[in-house]
Amino acid sequence: MGRQIRVPGAVLAAVLLLAAAGCSGTGSGAGADPGDDPKPGGATSAASAGPTAPGSSATPADGKPPSGDVLPGMVGVSVARTQLAALKVAPPGTMSGYSRDKFTHWAEQGDKCDTREVILQRDGTNVTRDSQCKAVSGTWKSLYDEVVVTEASKIDIDHMVPLAEGWRSGAAGWDAAKRKAFANDLTRPQLLAVTASSNRSKGDQSPDLWQPPSKTAWCQYGRAWTTVKSVYGLTVTEPERKMLSTMLDTCTA
Numbered sequence: 001m002g003r004q005i006r007v008p009g010a011v012l013a014a015v016l017l018l019a020a021a022g023c024s025g026t027g028s029g030a031g032a033d034p035g036d037d038p039k040p041g042g043a044t045s046a047a048s049a050g051p052t053a054p055g056s057s058a059t060p061a062d063g064k065p066p067s068g069d070v071l072p073g074m075v076g077v078s079v080a081r082t083q084l085a086a087l088k089v090a091p092p093g094t095m096s097g098y099s100r101d102k103f104t105h106w107a108e109q110g111d112k113c114d115t116r117e118v119i120l121q122r123d124g125t126n127v128t129r130d131s132q133c134k135a136v137s138g139t140w141k142s143l144y145d146e147v148v149v150t151e152a153s154k155i156d157i158d159h160m161v162p163l164a165e166g167w168r169s170g171a172a173g174w175d176a177a178k179r180k181a182f183a184n185d186l187t188r189p190q191l192l193a194v195t196a197s198s199n200r201s202k203g204d205q206s207p208d209l210w211q212p213p214s215k216t217a218w219c220q221y222g223r224a225w226t227t228v229k230s231v232y233g234l235t236v237t238e239p240e241r242k243m244l245s246t247m248l249d250t251c252t253a
Helices: 009-024 077-086 115-123 163-168 176-183 196-202 215-232 238-248
Strands: 108-110 125-129 135-141 155-159 191-195
Touching: 077 215, 077 238, 108 115, 115 125, 115 135, 115 155, 115 191, 155 196, 163 176, 191 196, 215 238
Parallel strands: none
Antiparallel strands: 125 135, 155 191
16 A cells, blocks of 8 residues: 555635635636626627617517607707707798609508508507508507597607708608608607697797697607607708707706
8 A cells, every 4th residue: 555645624625715716706806807708799888789879768579668758769858958059040041943742651661561550559559550560450549649549540750850841850861761750750759649630730840839738748748859850951040949848848857
């Protein structure tokens, strides 16, 4: 038999402790603290991903906006105030050459659906469609007047910033592709389902000339209008800017 070597208990304990530390990966150079780890797959936060405006809320995969707002791509009131302050103030441009046909809508969105049908689905509850993607039943609550509608034919899809208003505040100089994007924007707060009567009452008027009959809508309306004009680089008139500021003052936060 070979000679047995006795290892002192203190030395053996130290060796075991060092081995345990190596297995746990907590030794020097093993990596940053857990709180500093990047997101799996290098994912970025919602605030930095995609083309949404600063401060906007992410829109879920089903297209429904976050709780509290009925429009996607909304920003908080502080961000909206910053956007408003940065908008160029200018008199309205000429309507010369304007035609709704220059803003292609409604664009096809796949599965036989166009932009109108996508918004009807997004803004309604219990919406059913036929084989051609036409809404045949559902319930919609109009932001502007708080009227509840159960017939799709009585719902209009409103452009928050009307096409004609866009034209006289900068869109006259756009190409066809940008005008089409503006008229069919599903990610910013540009399109929403409202009663036909409220939409036609609004027409192409700016906020200083028309405000939603329901004052509870003013906060969302002011933030949405300001965001759309900011994203698309459109101008505002001085009366328009003042009324938008008044609308933002109705926000609670």
